[in-house]
Amino acid sequence: MNISFLDLRQEYIKIKKEVNKSILDLMQRGDFILGKDEKIFEEEFAQYCNTKYALGVNSGTDALFLSLLACNIGRGDEIIVPCFTYIASAFAISYTGAKPVFVDIDEQTYNIDTKKIERLITKNTKAIIPVHLFGQSAKMREIISLAKKYNLKIIEDAAQAHGAEYYGKKVGSLADTGCFSFYPTKNLGGCGDGGMVTTNNKNIYKKILRLRDYGRRDRYHHVVKGYNSRLDTIQAVILRIKLKNLDKWNQLRRKNAEIYNNFLRDLDVVLPKEENNVKHVYHAYSIRLKNRDKIVQKLCSRGISTSIYYPIPLHLQPAYKELNYKKGSFPIAEKVSRDMLNLPIYPYLEKAKIEFIAKVLKEIL
Numbered sequence: 001m002n003i004s005f006l007d008l009r010q011e012y013i014k015i016k017k018e019v020n021k022s023i024l025d026l027m028q029r030g031d032f033i034l035g036k037d038e039k040i041f042e043e044e045f046a047q048y049c050n051t052k053y054a055l056g057v058n059s060g061t062d063a064l065f066l067s068l069l070a071c072n073i074g075r076g077d078e079i080i081v082p083c084f085t086y087i088a089s090a091f092a093i094s095y096t097g098a099k100p101v102f103v104d105i106d107e108q109t110y111n112i113d114t115k116k117i118e119r120l121i122t123k124n125t126k127a128i129i130p131v132h133l134f135g136q137s138a139k140m141r142e143i144i145s146l147a148k149k150y151n152l153k154i155i156e157d158a159a160q161a162h163g164a165e166y167y168g169k170k171v172g173s174l175a176d177t178g179c180f181s182f183y184p185t186k187n188l189g190g191c192g193d194g195g196m197v198t199t200n201n202k203n204i205y206k207k208i209l210r211l212r213d214y215g216r217r218d219r220y221h222h223v224v225k226g227y228n229s230r231l232d233t234i235q236a237v238i239l240r241i242k243l244k245n246l247d248k249w250n251q252l253r254r255k256n257a258e259i260y261n262n263f264l265r266d267l268d269v270v271l272p273k274e275e276n277n278v279k280h281v282y283h284a285y286s287i288r289l290k291n292r293d294k295i296v297q298k299l300c301s302r303g304i305s306t307s308i309y310y311p312i313p314l315h316l317q318p319a320y321k322e323l324n325y326k327k328g329s330f331p332i333a334e335k336v337s338r339d340m341l342n343l344p345i346y347p348y349l350e351k352a353k354i355e356f357i358a359k360v361l362k363e364i365l
């Protein structure tokens with residue numbers, strides 16, 4: 001059996017007719033930039049997240065970057081962010097001129113360790129970026145109470161967590177802004193790059209509305225040095241259709257995680273831990289095991305593709321050598337980066353394939 005890590009075609013097949021028709025309609029209309037479907041998708045996404053506003057931008061990275069700018073963050077400011085995430089969580093900070101201040105993660109959930117944040121807060125700290133890693137919400141209550149105490153902004157990196165919940169509320173609605181990516185492999189993925197900012201703050205909304213579209217008030221009147229960062233209408237057309245399926249697809253991911261859990265329970269591996277009071281949407285299904293790299297090879301030789309995220313924590317990336325972190329700075333993230341393995345978990349992954357992966361793993365171990 002050959003099992004790929006991802007299979008985006010399966011989702012397309014389910015919605016093919018609707019997608020093809022909607023794209024043809026768009027070609028007839030031709031409103032490719034900030035067109036009708038883009039506006040409707042913003043309304044639908046805001047409603048889905050239960051926020052007042054949603055703004056389409058050209059990537060998840062820009063959703064973070066423009067959120068930071070809208071919170072007046074720039075040179076001289078420090079922003080707290082976990083060191084175990086995709087690099088974009090930190091790059092967005094660097095683009096503003098501010099400095100990322102890394103924090104280690106919790107060994108159970110792989111999210112930011114909220115107990116280690118307070119000691120890193122200085123007079124320059126302006127915001128915290130919790131990442132809802134792999135589809136599970138970070139401990140927002142603890143983060144919100146720290147933000148209140150020190151007057152900090154909170155920008156949620158929800159790029160991997162469309163539809164995830166925390167105490168019954170959707171991620172993206174819990175802080176100053178929520179930042180989503182529609183990169184094709186995400187739980188809600190387009191056919192190219194795309195992103196969204198959600199917020200309840202009218203002032204932030206108005207600022208990002210300008211920043212994403214050349215800082216203009218009207219066609220040729222530019223009030224700030226803005227950017228070209230808009231969500232293409234063609235992506236919105238596709239994403240509107242996919243959004244209608246998101247809950248179903250997240251449910252299938254959760255079911256697949258449960259099937260894995262049942263098959264792998266007796267093996268010598270650490271399974272994902274789902275916290276109480278959250279709804280995990282399993283962007284990734286991560287296990288941890290000894291001799292990971294050898295096992296990856298053996299799985300591969302049996303036709304099973306896996307993926308390692310993230311092999312190098314952010315504080316050890318060459319791009320951040322000027323921050324002078326050392327090996328040993330964040331022991332949990334470093335340990336996890338050595339022994340974590342991500343198994344295929346897309347919605348239409350068949351049960352027989354999960355069973356096969358579990359069987360092969362059992363033989364190897």
Ligand SMILES: *Cc1c(COP(=O)(O)O)cnc(C)c1O
Nearest residue numbers: 059060061086088089159181183
């Ligand atoms: C994918 C991702 C991003 C960046 O999103 P893009 O749309 O690729 O720019 C940011 N943060 C996290 C945690 C991500 O997984």
